[in-house]
Amino acid sequence: MRNGTVPPRGLELSHAVNVEDVRAIANRRLPAAVSDFIDGGGEGEITLHRNRHSLDAIMFRPRALSDASTRTLATTMLGTPVSAPLALAPVGLAALAHPLGERAAALAAAGAGIVSTLSSSSCWSLEEVAEATPDAPKWFQIYVWRDRGITSDVVQRARASGYKALVVTVDVPVGARRERDLHNGFTIPPRPTWRHTGDMLGHLPWVARFGWDEMFGHGLTMGNFGGKAAVTQRMAFMERVNQRFDPGMTWDDLEWLRSLWDGPMVVKGITNERDAAEAVARGIDAVWVSNHGGRQLDGLPATIDVLPAVVDAVDGKAEVYMDGGIRRGSDIAKALARGARICMIGRPYIYGLAAKGQAGVTKVIELLKEQLDNTLALLGCASVEALDQDWLRS
Template identity: 40%
Template sequence: MNLTPFLSLADFEAAARRTLPHAVYGYVFGGTEDSLSVKANRAVFDRLGFRPRGLTGVANRSQSVNVWGTEYPSPVGIAPMGVTAICRYRCDMDLAVAARSRGLPYVLSGASNVALEDIQENPGGAWYQGYFPGDKQRLERIVQRLLRANVQVLVVTSDTPVAANRENNQRNGFTIPFRPSWRLLLDGMLHPSWSCGVFLKTLRQDGIPRFLNLYEEPGPAITAEPEQGFRGGRDLLTWEHMSWLRDLWPGKLVVKGIMHPGDAEIAVKRGMDAVIVSNHGGRQLDGAMPALAALPGIKAAVPEDFPLMIDGGFRRGTDVLKAVALGARLVFIGRPALYGASVAGAEGAGKVLDILRQEIDRNLALLGCENINELNTDYLDPVQLRSFIGRPL
């Protein structure tokens, strides 16, 4: 596919909206209830302007960042996303290939549909994000599977104790477990490229997509309710389980969904290796503050060298640079990468990453900052910044 006309991440979103059935696009794009958090995640970037420097000499620009001794060529990775098989045949593999081929981190969702062992065999290097129950026996079995697959980074989601109220999916007739209907069939027929290239190809090659990485063994088809329920026992998960996991897990341990400075402090005290500041892309608690707005308070609460990561609403290189200036080490993107994969597989998701890298490079030069590791709040509008962080500079 010729991707030359795709100049921004918004171009991929527009193409995905045309390509995907209405119900599928609604599942990917939508939030919960009134989508307040989804909208806020985007609007927050308008509250911070830049204060560029001039004549600084920016010929040798670098956007490389170091996390736990690993050098990444850009501060961007692909966030975990579940049920991506509805967008592209073996979509999880496409996302992994796109990130790995560019030396960037990819987080495989526990609710993914390609076996983590297949992804670890080639291209490898995936982080794993789990939706964990508060059951130590089951947790230990899941951990043993991850260790056998040579997973190095375990990401535990903290903000999904119960199912969110995703009314838009119910209105579109698209729920998990998936229930076929005449309405969805007609929706698919109106998008023949998706019906042939995704729906029928998946059924022909692999059968009904399954939750292959949610548990210690391959899980059920997306049309079935698992024996213990999709969220069975998640409301029992506590920081005590995280301390127990810290003793059990030999690799890097990250908590995703941190929005409060107090939780970040607990994460540090209990030996976590990083946190991901996130409101789950606006897909859990509606009305939750934007992740970017939570970042300054969390940065102030943790040691200087403690890695902070973030996701939620990032669509431009300038968005990424604002997060880095506020203290983020890595920025994860979700929906844009999935839009890219929906349109053109690994090539499309890779083009999304390339666009962000190019925008970051260009805007570093325009900011007068040669090395992204030197970017800080001095490059932000001080008046807007004081209002943004809610305290004197």
């Protein structure tokens, strides 16, 4: 294992000391094809691994005798107070990890005082998640689909349900070739093949939780399309994306979405400064630096490497967020020092879901906050707001 010690066999969630420990627990509970769907990236997974390698390569420059006896992680996110510079990114089909999926994740985020972003590809509907967390700050993520009527309807439902910001993902014009999924014959909804029978038999608790009907009968529910409608037609994830998503989306479509939404708007999937500058010119409130966790175009730079150029291009006219490879509180500190306001996590909280539902997500958030606080103390920095490039070696 990279970037940490090997977790002991039989490790329980209460004894997990980092995200990799939680991941190890999750992988014990999940069939291999599902773990691969969560962990995998596009094609050769170069971008996926680059995200981590680039974070690992950054070195700190601490300050001695600088009184970090009192530290604060608190900050704001588009004006909303949050307990830490951390938020949950949108992850589709989270119920593959745990039946309570997105609902459990939103409840954990609400309890921790951070923002959760619901995927439009969620298994729980946006209304159900909103009802479960009525007072918590929630954002909603959307794509521009070929059917603009569906797009408009979902946006209006999100507004009516009290979601505070709309996150538009722009880096999925078509589905990527995820070779782990292709090798596994992974479909949505999942259907085990004879090749996977032994692995499924070794994960009967997951089969019981996920439901035999989901795998062999009525399909995986997609909460935001026709209520709790089932996805009954099995197909590769890439095929499903290509059937629904619109590769012809332009900046004008972003303007159209703005006309439907009167709250803050965030553009997710930016990896170059020209697009960041265009987003700002179009009145976008926040730019989300993301390469989709390495799951889309392979061969992109790490998000931490393009972050400074994007921050410069935005020039303080919008907030800047980042995801990609975040596994430790020290990673969050590095991203903040390079100009991000908030770090988003996806896979880490899905590991938590698989490990123990809402309690697992809470554990991951707590670990990252504890590690970030410890990093600030060791740096000699009293606040996340004080982090800048001077805390890093060039």
